[in-house]
Amino acid sequence: xxxxxxxxxxxxxxxxxxxxxxxxxxxxxxxxxxxxxxxxxxxxxxxxxxxxxxxxxxxxxxxxxxxxxxxxxxxxxxxxxxxxxxxxxxxxxxxxxxxxxxxxxxxxxxxxxxxxxxxxxxxxxxxxxxxxxxxxxxxxxxxxxxxxxxxxxxxxxxxxxxxxxxxxxxxxxxxxxxxxxxxxxxxxxxxxxxxxxxxxxxxxxxxxxxxxxxxxxxxxxxx
Amino acid sequence: xxxxxxxxxxxxxxxxxxxxxxxxxxxxxxxxxxxxxxxxxxxxxxxxxxxxxxxxxxxxxxxxxxxxxxxxxxxxxxxxxxxxxxxxxxxxxxxxxxxxxxxxxxxxxxxxxxxxxxxxxxxxxxxxxxxxxxxxxxxxxxxxxxxxxxxxxxxxxxxxxxxxxxxxxxxxxxxxxxxxxxxxxxxxxxxxxxxxxxxxxxxxxxxxxxxxxxxxxxxxxxxxxxxxxxxxxxxxxxxxxxxxxxxxxxxxxxxxxxxxxxxxxxxxxxxxxxxxxxxxxxxxxxxxxxxxxxxxxxxxxxxxxxxxxxxxxxxxxxxxxxxxxxxxxxxxxxxxxxxxxxxxxxxxxx
Numbered sequence: 001x002x003x004x005x006x007x008x009x010x011x012x013x014x015x016x017x018x019x020x021x022x023x024x025x026x027x028x029x030x031x032x033x034x035x036x037x038x039x040x041x042x043x044x045x046x047x048x049x050x051x052x053x054x055x056x057x058x059x060x061x062x063x064x065x066x067x068x069x070x071x072x073x074x075x076x077x078x079x080x081x082x083x084x085x086x087x088x089x090x091x092x093x094x095x096x097x098x099x100x101x102x103x104x105x106x107x108x109x110x111x112x113x114x115x116x117x118x119x120x121x122x123x124x125x126x127x128x129x130x131x132x133x134x135x136x137x138x139x140x141x142x143x144x145x146x147x148x149x150x151x152x153x154x155x156x157x158x159x160x161x162x163x164x165x166x167x168x169x170x171x172x173x174x175x176x177x178x179x180x181x182x183x184x185x186x187x188x189x190x191x192x193x194x195x196x197x198x199x200x201x202x203x204x205x206x207x208x209x210x211x212x213x214x215x216x217x218x219x220x221x222x223x
Numbered sequence: 224x225x226x227x228x229x230x231x232x233x234x235x236x237x238x239x240x241x242x243x244x245x246x247x248x249x250x251x252x253x254x255x256x257x258x259x260x261x262x263x264x265x266x267x268x269x270x271x272x273x274x275x276x277x278x279x280x281x282x283x284x285x286x287x288x289x290x291x292x293x294x295x296x297x298x299x300x301x302x303x304x305x306x307x308x309x310x311x312x313x314x315x316x317x318x319x320x321x322x323x324x325x326x327x328x329x330x331x332x333x334x335x336x337x338x339x340x341x342x343x344x345x346x347x348x349x350x351x352x353x354x355x356x357x358x359x360x361x362x363x364x365x366x367x368x369x370x371x372x373x374x375x376x377x378x379x380x381x382x383x384x385x386x387x388x389x390x391x392x393x394x395x396x397x398x399x400x401x402x403x404x405x406x407x408x409x410x411x412x413x414x415x416x417x418x419x420x421x422x423x424x425x426x427x428x429x430x431x432x433x434x435x436x437x438x439x440x441x442x443x444x445x446x447x448x449x450x451x452x453x454x455x456x457x458x459x460x461x462x463x464x465x466x467x468x469x470x471x472x473x474x475x476x477x478x479x480x481x482x483x484x485x486x487x488x489x490x491x492x493x494x495x496x497x498x499x500x501x502x503x504x505x506x507x508x509x510x511x512x513x514x515x516x517x518x519x520x521x522x523x524x525x526x527x528x529x530x531x532x533x534x535x536x537x538x539x540x541x542x543x544x545x546x547x548x549x550x551x552x553x554x555x556x557x558x559x560x561x562x563x564x565x566x567x568x569x570x571x572x573x
Contacts, residue, residue, distance in 0.1 A: 193539060
């Protein structure tokens with residue numbers, strides 16, 4: 001009897017130290033195992049947390065049933081939310097941009113969200129393909145929302161080797177400039193102007209090879 | 224007895240050398256600016272001469288803007304004729320052949336060919352030979368010693384811009400022939416924006432013009448596109464440049480179809496200039512670099528967003544100006560492009 005209670009006391013002390021973050025590494029595993037195996041340990045753990053919360057704030061001194069009711073209500077509300085971007089939920093419901101909704105989507109069948117996947121891919125593709133954008137509030141005020149949405153989606157949907165690097169040092173007045181690096185799917189219209197320009201730069205002062213070949217590299221990625 | 228004339232000769236020789244070097248130094252000190260300008264012209268002319276008149280072939284690699292691509296190129300010169308051949312080694316297969324000012328580009332994958340008349344803007348030698356020292360006004364060219372590129376000994380030249388409207392260059396020119404073996408474009412903070420170099424080169428090869436002429440003529444099985452460029456004048460189109468960036472002068476102005484040469488939808492009507500939207504392209508140069516200004520009517524369908532794009536050393540600015548869509552492209556800092564766009568004004572209504 002005495003040993004049991006001593007063991008209990010020791011276990012409770014370990015639990016209390018774990019709560020305070022003062023337990024050494026070796027004992028942590030032991031304490032966690034004890035928590036897992038013993039229901040009494042779990043209720044003690046809950047009690048310790050409750051004591052701490054109540055001491056810190058009056059609002060937290062509530063009946064536990066209220067918490068579970070709240071969580072259930074939240075889950076129900078999230079299940080009703082429309083999912084904006086989510087891949088076809090086959091095995092894992094990983095979603096782009098809305099992690100909370102993803103868990104709710106797992107319940108719904110692929111039939112319901114089947115159209116999401118291609119549009120998500122298209123949206124991501126457009127965001128990456130139109131990687132060079134600039135918001136100029138003076139000239140195009142009505143477009144600012146659209147471009148800012150595209151820019152928000154672009155960092156999230158990161159496809160291929162495209163990198164978006166903002167270059168703040170170069171332009172102070174302009175809000176953003178995009179530096180295209182790597183094998184970026186460049187805007188086809190941009191390429192047309194580049195090709196037309198490099199036609200003449202081919203006979204550059206610095207000798208035919210260098211500018212002539214830059215012509216080659218620009219056209220290769222453009223076709 | 225023999226020693227006396229020999230030693231006298233040696234002494235005379237040494238004396239001559241000493242005086243000539245002193246004289247050279249004196250003249251250099253006296254006409255410092257002139258000498259520098261002359262040297263600049265001489266160095267750059269030699270580089271350009273070698274590229275036009277030497278026979279060479281090798282593998283050329285361009286790395287910049289995060290991308291690396293290489294091509295096998297060859298250049299032959301026979302009398303007044305120049306032949307060039309370039310074969311892209313990365314990405315889509317593409318062969319470019321040039322005979323003087325006719326350029327044929329072949330894409331074997333899509334069986335498309337374009338035949339274009341590219342005006343060889345002989346502006347660079349003209350600018351220099353006319354004694355126009357604008358290059359020395361805007362760039363400071365100085366030697367930086369010797370180095371070795373592609374197994375050959377080279378002289379290194381640093382071309383530093385005197386203002387913030389252009390980029391700098393570092394050039395590696397072959398000592399024996401003057402051919403440019405490597406060129407780096409340096410940005411505002413002296414960072415390398417792009418590096419183009421021969422990884423291997425053979426100079427003074429035997430010229431083989433048939434390897435260029437035959438593929439240019441043999442175009443069976445290829446769909447041939449011949450875009451047409453119409454030379455014109457900026458004023459005739461109703462435009463004027465109120466101001467350009469310092470040092471830049473207009474060198475060319477053409478009207479051209481803009482939908483690309485091989486878009487995949489080429490038909491007989493499309494190859495005529497009237498059948499496609501025309502764009503006015505004006506080219507300005509400061510002697511070393513070029514800026515192209517494209518003007519076309521504003522079309523909300525095609526011109527959806529203005530942008531400033533940067534690919535390696537090439538900057539592109541696109542924006543709407545009134546009823547027109549203006550695109551400025553060049554290997555210059557963005558501030559220069561903006562200056563060009565601002566300096567454009569409509570002189571009369573059409």
